[in-house]
Amino acid sequence: MSIKVTKLNHIYDKGMPTEQKALTDVSFEIADGELVGIIGHTGSGKSTLLQHLNGLLKASSGSIEIGGTDITRPGVSMVEIRKKVGLVFQYPEYQLFEVSVAKDVAYGPGNLGLSQEEIDQRVREAIALVGLDYEKVKDRSPFELSGGQKRAVAIAGVVAMKPEVLILDEPTAGLDPRAHKDILRMIREVHEKTGNITILVSHNMGDVAEMADKVMVIDGGKLVIMGTPEEVFSRGELLKSVGLDLPPITEFCNELGIKDTVLDMDTAVGKIVDLFKE
C-alpha cells in the first residue's frame, strides 16, 4: 500500500461569496509502512487534506491514488476506501454514541460486514491495543469515562477496522500530559504491530520530530516542504516564516551553537558532553 497525491486542489463553497481555496496543488508520495507527521498553523488546510485521503471531501481537481486506485475517479467504492483508510477526527470522543464501550468500538467493524466472532475478536484486540482493560471497560457507558479514556475508545473504534492507513487529526489536542503520552505510545504501538501507514497531525513539534519518518509542512493550503525530520527541522528560518517553532530540544541545541539538527534527548546529551570536553 502506498499513497500518491498529485496536484490536489480544494475549494470550499465554490461560487459562493464565502468561497475559499483550502488546498493548492498539493503533491506528495507516502511509501508503505511510513509514519508521516503533518504540521502547520491553524487553518493551513491539514484537516481538509486528511478528509480527502478517505474520500470524505471531493477534490476540486487533482488525483489521489491509494494503493494504485485513483479514488477521485467516479465509480470508486467509498466503502472500500474507508475499509483501507481509517480516519480519526479531531476530538473523536464526540462521536461516541453506543450504550457500552464494546458496542461502540464494534460499530466500525460491524459496518464492514464481518462475522460476529471476527467483530468480537477485533473489539477485544483494539481495546487492549489502546491500553484499556477489556474486561473492566467493555460494559461501561463511554460517556462516563475520563477524557483520555474516551479518546482511547474512539481511536479503538477506528483501529478495530484494521485500516492499512491510519490517519489521526491532532489526536492529543486538549489532553493532560499523561494521557498525551499514553495516546502517542499507543499510536506507535499500533503502527509497529500492524506495519500500517500512519499519518499524524500534531501541533507538538517534539512529538513529530521523535516519531515521524517523514514530516510535511503545510502553510496556506500549500505543501511547503516534505522530508525527514532532520531535513525539515534544519530549516528553522523557513518554519518560523510559516508560524511554526522548532522542537524545544532542537532550539536549545541551536542556542548552544551545536551545528547539527538534534531531535532527541540522547543525542542532545552526547553533543552537550562533547561541547564541554572541548
Add this chain to the structure above:
Amino acid sequence: MIRDITLGQYYASDSPIHRLDPRVKIIATLLFIIELFIVDNFIGFGICAAVLAAVIIVSRVPLSFIMRGLKPILFILFFTFALNIFMVKGEVIWEWKFLHITREGIQIAVFMAIRLVLLIIGSSMLTLTTKPLSLTDGIERLLSPLARFKFPSHEIAMMMTIALRFIPTLLEETDKIMKAQQARGADFESGGLMKRAKALIPVLVPLFVSAFRIAQDLAMAMEARCYHGGENRTRMHEMKLKTRDFVTFALEAIFLALIIIEARMF
C-alpha cells in the same frame, strides 16, 4: 451538503438597506406581506415586484444568492400551484377524465404563485440584510410595550438570539459527526427508510450530547458574567431612528397608499 441551507442567512455588506434600523425593516416587511394580500391584479403585483426589485438593487445582495434560498420551497410552490389550478371551481376551459382546469383556477394559481415568490424573497431580504442579533434586538424593542402586561419580551428575544446564533454551530457539528461516522463505515445514502432512519442514530446521539454540552457551557458563561434577564439592563448599541429611517417610513406609507388606491380602482 448540509451547509448549503441558506434560509435566514445574513449577507454581509454595507448598503443603505443594511444600515437601516432593524425595527423599520421588520415593520416594512410586515407591511409588504400585508400588501401582497391586499393586491389582486397584475398592476398591483407589478408595483410590489418593482419595489422589491428596487430594494434588492439598493441592498447589493446578488440575485443568484437570493434565488438559492428559493430552491428548497420550489416543491411547496409547485404543490400549491397544482392544487389551486385543479381544485378551484368555475368556468371550465380544459378537461381530462376527472381533472379539469378553470379560468378562475388559473388566475388564482398564478396569483398565489407570484404572491408566494414575492413573499419569500421579501422576507428573506429582511434576514439577508439584518444581522440576527439586530433582528432580535429589533423584535425585543417592538415587543417591549407588552412588558407592562408581564409579557416576557426580553426573554423571548434572548431565546431567539441564542437559537439563531447556534444554527450554524449545530449544522457544523452535524456535518462533523456525520463525517466521523462515515469514516467508520456509516452509510446514509442507501437502503430503505428503516435502514436510513437507523443509520441516523449514531449521528443524533452525539448531536444531542453536543447540544446539551453547548447549552450548559453557555449558561455557565452567562451566569459567570452576571446575566439576570431584562430588568435594568442597558445596551451597548442604543437604537435611534435616523433620517434615513424616517425617509423609509415615508416611502413605505406612499407605497401602502398606492397599493390601497390601486386595489380600490380595479
